[in-house]
Amino acid sequence: MATLKDIAALTQVSTSTISRVINQDPTLSISQSKRNEILRAVQKLEYVSPKQRKAQKEHSEKHDESGNHHISSAPLELVVVNFLDPVGEINDPYFTSIRVGIENCCFHNKISVRTLRRDQIAKSGHIISRPKAVIAVGHFTEEEVLLMYHYNRNLIFIDSNPLGRHSDAVLFDRYAAAKELVGYIIDSGSKYPAFIGNDEARLHVFRELTKQHQLYRDDHCVISKEFCIESGYQAMLKILGSNQCPDVVFAATDIIAVGVYRAIYEKDLNIPGDIKVVGMNDISTSAHMNPGLSTMRLYPMEMGETAVELFLELVNGRKVKKMIHLGYDFIRRDSF
Structure with missing residues (x-):
């Protein structure tokens, strides 16, 4: 069984300091990097405190x-x-x-x-x-x-x-789900695909596959900090302000897609005639959007x-x- 001395030997920190970190002493002055190093050592050695x-x-x-x-x-x-x-x-x-x-x-x-x-x-x-x-x-x-x-x-x-x-x-499997969805976009014959979402697997897959097919455009890829209607709306307006209108938009979530719809309709464009849209999650309202949203159904419940x-x-x-x-x-x- 690991002891405080074992953690001290690994981190070159005194046992008293380690104890204060473990017990979340608010008066302890220590850098965040050193605090995390101690906690990683606790995890690695599987230290169990008396409490x-x-x-x-x-x-x-x-x-x-x-x-x-x-x-x-x-x-x-x-x-x-x-x-x-x-x-x-x-x-x-x-x-x-x-x-x-x-x-x-x-x-x-x-x-x-x-x-x-x-x-x-x-x-x-x-x-x-x-x-x-x-x-x-x-x-x-x-x-x-x-x-x-x-x-x-x-x-x-x-x-x-x-x-x-x-x-x-x-x-x-975020990567596999995104790969399947982007595959559908490419197979549809899209020339100007776009993506709106966070900096995570869905974005990485979109970039990887569209670059492989010489379809990637940096101005058609907008990273938003939040998954919400407003972020989808603002991101889509930004994309529509580029010198080339996209023909398919991959919204990382259905909530983002709601904002995408709003921006497209404000510009007097049509879905799917001018721009196709796909989402991910299949929330309850997706089937009732106009038109119904094509999306990857997940199973969060x-x-x-x-x-x-x-x-x-x-x-x-x-x-x-x-x-x-x-x-x-x-x-x-x-x-x-």
């Missing part, structure tokens, strides 16, 4: 070898850490659906749920370390990931996998349910980590 050992002992004493509760009246506890605040989640149906999937599955399995925001991680070690496992929804900084892992070794990430084999994860099922497996004694990829399906409608 964590006590919490693990208390948890194991509540269960027999078959995973049954000795105290049947005590409900299972689950902590969910969300990278979005409530307003951000409301504006993104994908993550709203993940939350609904988690809550529905917890309700049916009589699991008590407590939700934290990312800005509460540092001060919530006593909460995060209490349950058998923690579900982390979305995309977190390295420091946030290392802190959560320090507090609880059983993390279940949804839509990301920053710890690789050291945690459970529920994902869809099922992702939330799957994460809770992984939690129950950990409660019942599973040791090996799991990474689960859910499928996706292209839904062809009149916009493409």
Whole structure:
């Protein structure tokens, strides 16, 4: 079992400083890079603090070898850490659906749920370390990931996998889904494809494939910081201001596509006659847009349910980590 001295030998930092970092001492003056180095060493050596050992002992004493509760009246506890605040989640149906999937599955399995925001991680070690496992929804900084892992070794990430084999994860293959969608665009005979979205797999795939086919134009590729209607609208206006009108737009999410539609119609252009549009997610309104939006259907509610099922497996004694990829399906409608 690793000790503070082992971490000190790896990081060349005193054990007292390491202890203060682990316990989130607010009076400690230390650079963020050194703090992260210590937390990475904690992860690498799988150091377990006395507080964590006590919490693990208390948890194991509540269960027999078959995973049954000795105290049947005590409900299972689950902590969910969300990278979005409530307003951000409301504006993104994908993550709203993940939350609904988690809550529905917890309700049916009589699991008590407590939700934290990312800005509460540092001060919530006593909460995060209490349950058998923690579900982390979305995309977190390295420091946030290392802190959560320090507090609880059983993390279940949804839509990301920053710890690789050291945690459970529920994902869809962003790269493969984007590759299939961009393939449809290229096969359609598009000469001037455009992309609107974040700097992540979908963008990288779009650039890679359109460059291979000599179709890439830098002014037809707009990176937006947020997945929202307004960002899609503003990005599409920018693209329409270039010297060449695109013939197909790949909106990284259906919410962005709503803004794309608005910008196209404001310029008295037609979908799909002048510009075709494809999205990703298949939110409930996609089929009712005018015209109906062609999109890659994802399964966020099922992702939330799957994460809770992984939690129950950990409660019942599973040791090996799991990474689960859910499928996706292209839904062809009149916009493409």
